[in-house]
Amino acid sequence: MNDPELHIIGTLLQKPELVCIAKEICDYDDMDNLAYGRIYKTIGDMYMLGEEINYLSICDRHPLEVGIITGCYNDCLTSLLIPACRKVKEKSTERKFRKLINSYQKPDYKDITKDMMGLSGEILDLLQIKKDNNNHVHDVIISTMTEMDNKTNQKPIPTGFNAIDQSILGFIPCHMWVIGGFTSSGKTAISIQLILNALHNGAKIILFSTEMDKRSNLFRLVANMTGIPVLRLIQGNWTSSMYPILTKAFSELSKMNLWLYDDIYTVPEMLIKIMKHNQKTGIDIVFIDYIQQLRSSENTVY
Secondary structure, three states: OOOOOHHHHHHHHHHHHHHHHHHHHHHHHOOOHHEEEEEHHHHHHHOOOOOOOOHHHHHHHHHHHHHHHHHHHOOOOHHHHHHHHHHHHHHHHHHHHHHHHHHHOOOOOOHHHHHHHHHHHHEEEEEHHHHHHHOOOOHHHHHHHHHHHOOOOOOOOOOOOOHHHHHHHOOHHHHOOOOOOOOOHHHHHHHHHHHHHHOOEEEEEEEEOOOOOHHHOOOOOHHHHHHHOHHHHHOOOOOOHHHHHHHHHHOOOOOOOOEEOOOOOOOHHHHHEEEEEEEEHOOOEEEEEOOOHHHOOOOOOO
């Protein structure tokens, strides 16, 4: 594949209905050739507006790039669309990474955190694209049999609630649960109980809190373990008789595989932390309290 960007444009000129598939993998600003990027954007915009897309209609929109359009139309292989899109995305991510490194070396560079988060989203997208290669049932069967042979498939982790464990076995890898309820109806309280129960069963857990700070969540955990009202702990209203109980609870918690975060509000940031912990220690369960507070990388509510 000499020029993946050429194959994308040529394929969309012949089969514009495939633009949705292409845009799932890469967008016009991922293209290194600005002319290809402009043409790709035009095809996408016209498709969204329901306008007719063909060689002539695109030439009308880009009269100065008729030669490029003709070359794409004549020389492309439509069967290479998805591999071409993946290659363009890989190259785009590589260019952005190089640009970030070069910018970081400048003494007046101030946007490293913001730019790193933007790039991390690109990398996660790229990783997801690569994972999409293994979605055929044959690939799923092979990976499942490999896990069974290697005995690496995880068993459910009990929740500690008998009715739940009897019904759905407990926490199952790759399952997602959403706890819903009215304000102050006990959603966080039940999450704290689930966390403690799972920890006692050996689980490795991350809690992302978008509402309470780490100290408040720690006190909620300790209150659950000791029976001491959480408000007394928060207010520091402790008696001397409570210290042995609190010391024991703190000691027990410190030995558990639990990580608390109160300063992460976007999914890309959370995914990076999860991947980091998963590489170092492994992670079994991730709690997010609560999802309505999640924000996009542009600092807007999801």
